[in-house]
Amino acid sequence: MTIRVPNTSHGFPTAGAVRAIIECVTADVSDIEQFYNINFSKTRTQRLKDYFRNKLAELKTVEFLFLSLEDRTDYILLEKYLHRQLEGLASFETSHEELEPFIEPFASKLVDLIERRQKVAPTTGRYAADELSSASEDIGRKLHAITSGELRFQNIENRFAAYRAVGCLEELIGALGEYMTFYKGYDPDFTWWTSAPFKEVIDKLNSLQAGMTATLDEASTFGSADDIVGHPVGRSGLLSALDAQFVAYSPEELIEIADKEYAWCENEMIKASKALGYGQDWKAALEHVKNLYVEPGQQTRLVHELSEEAVAYVKHHDMVTVPTIAEECWRTFMMTPERQKVNPFFLGGESLIVSYPTDTMSHADKLMSMRGNNRPMSRSTVFHELIPGHHLQMHMIARYRSYRSLFTTPFWIEGWAFYWEFVLWDRGFASTPEEKIGMLFWRMHRCARIIFSLKFHMNQMTPQECIDYLVDKVGHERATAEGEVRRSFNGDYSPLYQAGYMLGALQIYALRKEMVENGDLSEKAFHDRVLKEGEMPIEILRALMQEKRLQPGHKAAWRFYDL
Incomplete structure (x- = not known):
């Protein structure tokens, strides 16, 4: 979506010009985040980064010297907001890497399926079943690593990442439920292929979430300061x-x-x-x-x-x-x-x-x-x-x-x-x-x-x-x-x-x-x-x-x- 700054016949920005951009940015970001509705999706992160970069470029085309005091205020606020969002997304990408030992590679496979459904991209039942089955095997290996003690929460940073990973699993379970509801009863071929592997994935995700939560509880004393896990951002x-x-x-x-x-x-x-x-x-x-x-x-x-x-x-x-x-x-x-x-x-x-x-x-x-x-x-x-x-x-x-x-x-x-x-x-x-x-x-x-x-x-x-x-x-x-x-x-x-x-x-x-x-x-x-x-x-x-x-x-x- 291209945002044009309103201009007078003399070419100067009209009053409220930057406000119009802000209102568009607010609506656009809401649309992007609702469409790419998995918070930890790499596609969502990249789409937002591209959007904010484009808006910064557009903002620089505004004739700042001809803006009213209110519009200048809005310009400075929007400029800082866009820079801050880009910094936050870069930081998010770095912090998301800490989750990979707990949720990859199965999370990326499942998110890809969910986003294909969101775009209504042609997807055969056989392809979806193959991806669900592959993800199920990955989840099974991760569950074994948790229950066997191979994957441990040995420090605060690791525990904080694990808590976040539990939230990611909950998000995946909910999104996959909507995914299957979209096809169930409407596309019989798709349902025939995917019903069993879908149930297997959901069951294993629930088991993995329960296993990770139990392990986290064992590593802390519930109700005390030991179970308060935060992530210091540093000076x-x-x-x-x-x-x-x-x-x-x-x-x-x-x-x-x-x-x-x-x-x-x-x-x-x-x-x-x-x-x-x-x-x-x-x-x-x-x-x-x-x-x-x-x-x-x-x-x-x-x-x-x-x-x-x-x-x-x-x-x-x-x-x-x-x-x-x-x-x-x-x-x-x-x-x-x-x-x-x-x-x-x-x-x-x-x-x-x-x-x-x-x-x-x-x-x-x-x-x-x-x-x-x-x-x-x-x-x-x-x-x-x-x-x-x-x-x-x-x-x-x-x-x-x-x-x-x-x-x-x-x-x-x-x-x-x-x-x-x-x-x-x-x-x-x-x-x-x-x-x-x-x-x-x-x-x-x-x-x-x-x-x-x-x-x-x-x-x-x-x-x-x-x-x-x-x-x-x-x-x-x-x-x-x-x-x-x-x-x-x-x-x-x-x-x-x-x-x-x-x-x-x-x-x-x-x-x-x-x-x-x-x-x-x-x-x-x-x-x-x-x-x-x-x-x-x-x-x-x-x-x-x-x-x-x-x-x-x-x-x-x-x-x-x-x-």
């Missing part, structure tokens, strides 16, 4: 990720920022502890706060009570626009015990998912979950997840510049929600020592996330050390600490995601000082503008709001925090 990987997010600090400098913020939190914790009569022992004061939980069946009522309090507060002080639909239309769900293992606290956005123990959980797990979701700590969680935090964000993203969601970043998403904890603290939203401790717990937690996540990725901390750090430095329940570390490194989050909360908040907080405290914007106008501009790294948002004309290939330069 170079962090620097690359920071460049993509337009953050002009090294990992070591970010850890220094976190240490300084933590020291402030600890000092404020001691003040609140003294007010409660616990003196310097702020952990004893935190234990007192943890026991301020509601009884079973009352947590959802508490959530709604706290949400009404937060909405009333920001509306009373005219801090941000709260649309009627955003205030009215959000839903509540309960989190399953299984999900609480990786996310022991609330989740939010379009809906609020409440974390609270069920009757199936052990007595110890119930108490830890209740203590971890006490009233003072939940008070911060609710406004972080709902209004003025994530729910309001999601509402505005759907209505203003939603095309910029292609550039989503935790520094904007999580930074915005946590930024409100800075602003509301400054305004005295926490009026009692218990409420202050509830807010400070989360602030300490975000500092700790920067430290343990960056140090893990630089091979300076193990998962167990990360857990111990959260328990010792923040006062986590051990179960909630394990959940936090598990979700940080299980592969669902980018290396900088956990650091993005505090660092993104500090960026928005610094921008607020420039635009509101030292500028001429009102607080409400500032907040509304941030939401309506959509998702992007904060340095680029700053340049847009301050009408700075950046150039293609822009590199991070903003020092938003004094060290």
